[in-house]
Amino acid sequence: MAQYTRVSGSVGLITLQNPPVNALSAAVRQGIVNTVQRALSEPEVKSVVICGQKGAFCGGADIKEFGTNMSGPPLVPMIHAIESAVKPVVAAIEGVALGGGLELALGCHYRIAHSKARLGLPEVTLGLLPAAGGTQRLPRLIGVPAALDLITTGRHVTATEALQLGIVDQITDHNTVDVAVKFALSVAGQSLDSRRISSYPCPRHSDFDALFEAAMQKVHQSARGAIAPVACVQAVRAAATLPYSQGMEREKELMATLFTSGQARALQYCFFAQRAVGRWSMSSGARWDTSKPRPVHKAAVIGLGTMGRGIAVALAQAGLSVVAVETQEKQLIEAKQAVTGMLERGAKRRGVTPALDKITYSPNIQNVADVDLIIEAVFEDMALKEKVFKQLSAVCKPGTFLCTNTSGLDINRLASQTCNPELVVGMHFFAPAHVMKLLEVVYGPRSSPHAVATAMHLGKKIGKVSVAVGNCRGFVGNRMLKPYLEQALFLLEEGATPEQVDQALEEFGFAMGVFRMSDLSGLDVGWRVRKADGLVTSDATTGQQARIRQGHRYSPLGDLLCEQGRFGQKTGRGWYQYDKPGSRVAKPDPWLQNFLEEYRARHGLVVRRIDHQEVLERCLYSLINEGFRILEDGIAAGPEDIDVIYMFGYSWPRHRGGPMFYASMVGLARVLERLEYYHQAHPDVPSLHPSTLLRKLVANGSPPIHKWREVIKKLHSQL
């Protein structure tokens, strides 16, 4: 929909109306076509202003329409008609001008933006390219290097940067529409020959070949198999080398290959999944829209190790007052220095003043008495955490929320140490906590909906993508990681090398394979947990029996490495070797090769050739299978929750849409068949045994992912 009014006597004002972001739905496009025609045909109208309702110019094409039979007028001729108009058309940009919204503005003859507006061509993040002329007009307007940067990354720019780049003609702090109308009056009747971007030559560059080669190399490196960034470079190259009309043809051709691709579907699913997790629900039925968060002005962090420091920084940067408690004096001094540095560096990057005065440091836990919410981030040890929770419960004022940053321990056990277990939830951050976007908000059986709502709200305030999940060992992310890690070790026992396993996973799109990632995180972390679980034995027996623990197949390979002091990057040795402790460049280690050979010989393991397909299927399908179990158990409310956790916390490649979406793309029947096959070959590995929900979904004809919740509901009602 678009509203037409005449203002100031001779300006036709077109207002896009499709809240909340005025996306270009079929109705909006039709509205624009009609109102532009009307403005151009009314003799009293001398110029036109296009704006958006309620402070948002336009958030681009309506993404919800992409998976449907699209109807209504197409964008390209609509924008062309605006650019060819004989009356000046001015875009009044407030809020956002993104994707098709910016392309619409580029078709206008002038662009005036509010100083707080954001502009960009984020289509690449949806697996697409700006195919309403964006790849052809933007390079003509701002030059190839800047256009390549914006189009291949999809990043948003501020109005100030847009002005510097030449995307907008003017910025204002006043009412943008009023300014645009005044401007439109001033340019009425002027020649538009120099205002039509499609008629501009693309600014020359000293060496286009080298420029595009470098751009292509960059996207290949960072895209990790995503096809849209590559197509974006190709489309911009067409702008630089072909006349406009041929460039538009090339843009259309490239878009056609992307539009129906699995990657575009996956990325668009991610867009909506990321927003869906905000509409959380608990297994009790409590929901986001019926549970009110309580205000949190002052918070405390207990324990200033790596995680505690990052959490304190995240809270302070969001404007909260923070009491940072560390009982060990030396650690407190070091932490204060480190946190100050992190705040200063972050502030420098963002061009703001560091929030140093937001944090007070204390060695005394009594100093948290007046805070609204506490995040405990002490060492991952249940007994220690229980002690801290007991102390906190005695010290803090009534109604203070008590949160734990545990990565997998029982929330309910901690809650039972307090007088108000309903105020206890998990807030599981990911390292580095001030950088990583994911926050798992974990509710126990006694956590109140208010506590969950408050933690979710706080997560949003500090810029996290928060996902509410139930309480179980490892919650969602780490619980699913366990079978994945386990399979990787089994593959080594059977003949694979760390490099081979990592290569398969990195080619799939992970930033790091499982072994490089373990070296980075530190092998001792898991070792400590396995010791606490009674899985690590000092018994020197060999053969199959030595590899059975608690009734199931177990690989002690990780434990054996730790016994050698090989903890990963920090010790300079792990699954790989490093030049020195702390170095990040992983090199294959001949020592490890010998170690594996001796290990296999000692245990009578026969080496066989393992291909990439087996690596991927065993690592990923066992992880996915656990995801189905998590849904079955009601720990996650839907597949979107799991997928968002994996994309934001575990670097699952976004263009694959998260593990559960990936399973739906592979085909549930295929995943089931392969799990059955591997389980038959490895009957002592329970994580390969297909879950009931997966079987049920396949028996129900493998419904699309948005219908899984219905099957899950039925399954729960039968239990």
Ligand SMILES: CC/C=C\CC(=O)SCCNC(=O)CCNC(=O)[C@H](O)C(C)(C)COP(=O)(O)OP(=O)(O)OC[C@H]1O[C@@H](n2cnc3c(N)ncnc32)[C@H](O)[C@@H]1OP(=O)(O)O
């Ligand atoms: C020929 C092809 C030509 C062009 C292709 C394109 O234009 S593709 C689309 C390009 N545009 C984008 O990628 C922008 C996507 N939107 C955003 O980045 C953010 O939504 C935005 C605009 C920055 C606003 O962010 P904010 O945090 O304020 O709100 P939120 O993200 O929660 O969005 C509010 C609701 O609006 C829905 N929505 C946003 N953009 C679109 C869109 N382009 N199409 C359809 N729906 C959109 C979003 O899903 C939210 O809905 P809700 O039901 O409340 O979850």
